[in-house]
Amino acid sequence: MAEKNFLRDPTSEAATTIRPTLAFPRDFNGKTIALLDISKERSREFLDRVALKLSDGGYTVKRYRKGSHSKVAPPEITEAIVREADFVIESLAD
Numbered sequence: 001m002a003e004k005n006f007l008r009d010p011t012s013e014a015a016t017t018i019r020p021t022l023a024f025p026r027d028f029n030g031k032t033i034a035l036l037d038i039s040k041e042r043s044r045e046f047l048d049r050v051a052l053k054l055s056d057g058g059y060t061v062k063r064y065r066k067g068s069h070s071k072v073a074p075p076e077i078t079e080a081i082v083r084e085a086d087f088v089i090e091s092l093a094d
Helices: 042-054 077-086
Strands: 032-037 062-067 085-092
Touching: 032 042, 042 062, 042 077, 062 077
Parallel strands: 032 062, 032 085
Antiparallel strands: none
């Protein structure tokens, strides 16, 4: 049986948009993984552990942090992630 992956889109649910998913890469070697801290309680702690595991696995990790969990990331952060990373792991809450 084929394995199914379900991804939750953390963007606003006010307007539904159906977007095709990108093919999952076969290889992460040489790729940079961005960790986005949303500034929610214990987000940093969680991402510290994720960063440690990824770094121990030989992956390049870059950290980013929003000023507030209740606001969207400023364009500067989004643009930096797009420029500097290949993948994003974002801490979510609730």
